[in-house]
Amino acid sequence: MSNVTRVTENDKSQDGDDPTDLSSSSQSQLDNEIKQNQKVKKRHKNSNTIKSNSKTESNSYVSIESDSEDDNLKKKRKLKYKNRSSGKEIETITLISEESDNGTDRHTQQINQIDLDTTDVSNGSSSDDEGQLRKAMAMSLQPFSDDDEDIQHKTQPMASKLGNLKKGEKLKSPIRMMKSKNYEKLDPTCNEDAVSLHDLIGSPDLISTYQFDMMIDCDFILPHITADPLNLDIFVIHNGEDLNLKPEHRLMFKITPIKMICAGYGSHHTKMMVNFYKDRTAQIVVHTMNLTEMDYHGQTQMCWISPKLHQLKIESLNDEKNKENQLKKQPDFKIDFINYLKKYKKIEIDQLVQDISMYDFSPIKAEFLSSAPGKYEINLENNDINNKEVLFGYGKLYQLFHKHSLTIDGANCNRITKFVAQISSIAAPFDSNSSNIFTHILNPIMAGNKEIVLQPGLQSVHNAMALHKYEPVVIWPTVDEVMNAMFGYLSGFALFFQKERKFNNFSYKNQYAVLKIFFYRWGSKNKNDLGLSGRKFVSPHVKTYTSTSNEFENVNWFLLTSANLSKFAWGAPARGYGAKGDARDKKTIHKYEIKSFEAGVLIHPDLYKIEGEGEAGAETGSVVELVPVFGSDELEDNFNNIINDIKGEVVKVPIRFPYDIPLTKYSQGDEPWDAVAKEKAIASANGSTSLI
Structure with a gap:
């Protein structure tokens, strides 16, 4: 048995320019x-507890x-x-x-x-x-006693319905909503499938x-x-x-x-x-x-x-040839997941690596996209599509997008594509000028741009948008959305953004000048509308990224992650490898550095191709689409989200969204919730923190 240890850790770790979480x-x-x-309800009901x-x-x-x-x-x-x-x-x-x-x-x-x-x-x-x-x-x-329905009415954890895809199986969203019991007072149906x-x-x-x-x-x-x-x-x-x-x-x-x-x-x-x-x-x-x-x-x-994962057959691992074949069948998720855990360099996590390595990850239909502190290199000559380099952050994004043809250029899309970032923190520019990680690095990677890093300023963004036919979208709550959320201004404590900063630091102001034309609201403009997602009046701490080329009839891919718009989360170019860098090998490799640990899952259509029995390994004639759903994890019955083997059939995979569509762009009177708005709200608070 493990020793019981005293845990009184009072050390605080500064989150710097990416203060994603509350103090x-x-x-x-x-x-x-x-x-x-x-x-x-209180967790401990015993009134005699001292x-x-x-x-x-x-x-x-x-x-x-x-x-x-x-x-x-x-x-x-x-x-x-x-x-x-x-x-x-x-x-x-x-x-x-x-x-x-x-x-x-x-x-x-x-x-x-x-x-x-x-x-x-x-x-x-x-x-x-x-x-x-x-x-x-x-x-x-x-034994704990609690009348909280969450604690009493269930005894087993919910397993994902997306394990091994079977013919005739109805698909559910791999992205799940966490319950919001308080919101049920406004919308009794908001927690369906949550x-x-x-x-x-x-x-x-x-x-x-x-x-x-x-x-x-x-x-x-x-x-x-x-x-x-x-x-x-x-x-x-x-x-x-x-x-x-x-x-x-x-x-x-x-x-x-x-x-x-x-x-x-x-x-x-x-x-x-x-x-x-x-x-x-x-x-x-x-x-x-x-x-x-x-x-x-x-x-x-x-x-x-994830689905419940079972251990690999031990007898098959004793034979080296069978062991090699077993490992070949394992998805990239397992390789990337284990590589991430190894970055901790802790004895307890090393043991976790040994234990989890014995499990079969083949039921998983997702990519593991994470960040870990360190210095990394992207091989630009072959786009790292063979996963030869162990990459994290935006380097891993680059690797996955080229391997699965998820870039605009790779998909040969002729329509305007929206790249959507919905986050809870927007940190400082990564170059101390005006370059945001989303518009100047992530978007170029998603589009398939030759240069990973765009030049500082707005003009380079417009040039890339025209060349690749895309539009950046940043979903960020307005001041009135936060003030009208369930807990009023307190709902904005976990939202971090600065339009400007004291002591004449103009980098924040310059960054906002680039970003403000791409800002969209968290929910619909109509205050009497509870919204499609069932979370309109619950401020976001969720972070999602996606893209659509047809106004959300479907999405090209979907990323759920802990990573906000921060150079510490995604990485920043090493010296000499930025937009104005002069490194000699800049045309063949790209070097960057990450400061934080992050974890996310990327969903894309290739993960749901139906496995066949022929040499091709999949029903190449089938088409897989990721379709947004709201308020539940399933599509309506008239949609085809049932797995079958009819070539040419479109299989629709539901993806649950946390925000409403159609997206609503900021109007002239809308202001983003930021540090200044937070200070003003606190100063003017008159005892009531909820406006609904």
């Missing part, structure tokens, strides 16, 4: 508003004295709660796990109280504090989970876990923020914290889960939320859930 103070403020205005004194918490720790099994195969764990300074025992707790009548594990606890001196002079804590802590632990170690946090981590069969995120509130997520704590390993990979873990939760759960501190202004911004179950299956979840109550209840979030 702890902002989080606390919005959490309070959510609880007050929307009456969010919170531990912070002085006691900081001067005590948990020690595992023994792990054992008795003759009746009851698993026992003895833990001693000790004073950190003196080493004096405060409490001994024995957790016992046994098999119940219905075959599931249950656990009880035996608490042996230890006599305490009236006062411990070494740390200044009183016996009253220790007594309160003892009572708190005794009650909190009982996913709850309990769906992701609430299975009683969960035996191990890896939680990758920037901010994690353990006391918020742990009540969603129903698996036996004695048989569950929890690995928390985070950015260095305080994990907010109560002493009783430290005792009950085996939690291994892994703190990732990135150089410069980089951050561990990935939002992902890897879960393992009793039946030896595994599941990967890529999502967009910090694991906090604020992010879960107060913002628009989405996720991608």
Whole structure:
């Protein structure tokens, strides 16, 4: 069993020009508003629970004295709660796990109280504090009780319906909406097919989970876990923020914290889960939320859930030839996923690499597009279509788009194509001038432009738009959209953008001059319209990128990711390889550097080609289209989204959208929500934070 470790990490990691997520103070403020205005149910109903004194918490720790099994195969764990300074025992707790009548594990606890001196002079804590802590632990170690429907009404996680494609199977969107229970008060149908946090981590069969995120509130997520704590390993990979873990939760759960501190202004911004179950299956979840109550209840979030993955046949791996054939059948997702995990260079993640390598990824219909800190090179001579180079960020985007002919030039599109970025943070220009990562690097890559990096300014953007027939679109909430959202100005705390900056830093102002003509609203203009997506009045924390050449009748591809418009997330050209760079090998290779960890999944039509039995390996006559859907994960019945083998048939794959169409461009009176608007809203707040 893993050691139970004390987790009190107070180090803060600066997110620099890409402050995608909220500070702890902002989080606390919005959490309070959510609880007050929307009456969010408390996770712990026991009114007798006494919170531990912070002085006691900081001067005590948990020690595992023994792990054992008795003759009746009851698993026992003895833990001693000790004073950190003196080493004096405060409490001994024995957790016992046994098999119940219905075959599931249950656990009880035996608490042996230890006599305490009236006062411990070494740390200044009183016996009253220790007594309160003892009572708190005794009650909190009982199985969680909660009348939250998310926690009680389901016992199994939702698996993606998109596993092995079978003839006659009806397709559902691989991109899922996270539940917004508060929004049901406005729109009772808004959560159709939506996913709850309990769906992701609430299975009683969960035996191990890896939680990758920037901010994690353990006391918020742990009540969603129903698996036996004695048989569950929890690995928390985070950015260095305080994990907010109560002493009783430290005792009950085996939690291994892994703190990732990135150089410069980089951050561990990935939002992902890897879960393992009793039946030896595994599941990967890529999502967009910090694991906090604020992010879960107060913002628009989405996720991608892999099918349940099964282990490769061990006997086939013993034969080298069979092993080689098995690995050849594995999709690029597995290779890219493992390459990403290796970038952590942590013992616990190395073990995850070994474990997940034994699983069959062939049911996955997605590409893994991630970012990891480091310096990389793109081979421009062959477009890196053979995946010879291990790339991340915009280099991986370049690689995937050329390999699967997703660029405008590769698709031979003759119509105007919209490149759409819907994000929650727009950072500083990557060249300290006016060049935004979206308009000056990502768009040229998506279009198939010969030069990866455009010259600074707006003229180069217009030239590329005319040459390749595309239009950039940036979906960003206006001031009135934020103020009319569910939590008023508090809804804008997770939206980061600066039109200008103090101390005469003109780069932000210059960047806005380039971007403002491409700004579109988050929802429709009509205030009485609840919107197609069911999230019009829930500010976005989701990040999506897509393109369409026919006003969203279908989309060419779709990317769900944690990456905002930031050079730290996507990368920035190395010195000499920018638009004005003079590196000697600039025409054959492109060098760039990434600062942050990010994770996303790319969906494109080639992933859904129907496998055939001939040498071609696919029904080349079938056409696959990705079609936007709103309010549910399925297309209407009159659409053909059923897999069959009729050559020439159009198969439609639904993709759930978080925002409304048709898109609404900013009008003359619209202003983007930015740092100045946030300051004004806070200053003028008169006690009411919701305008709806």
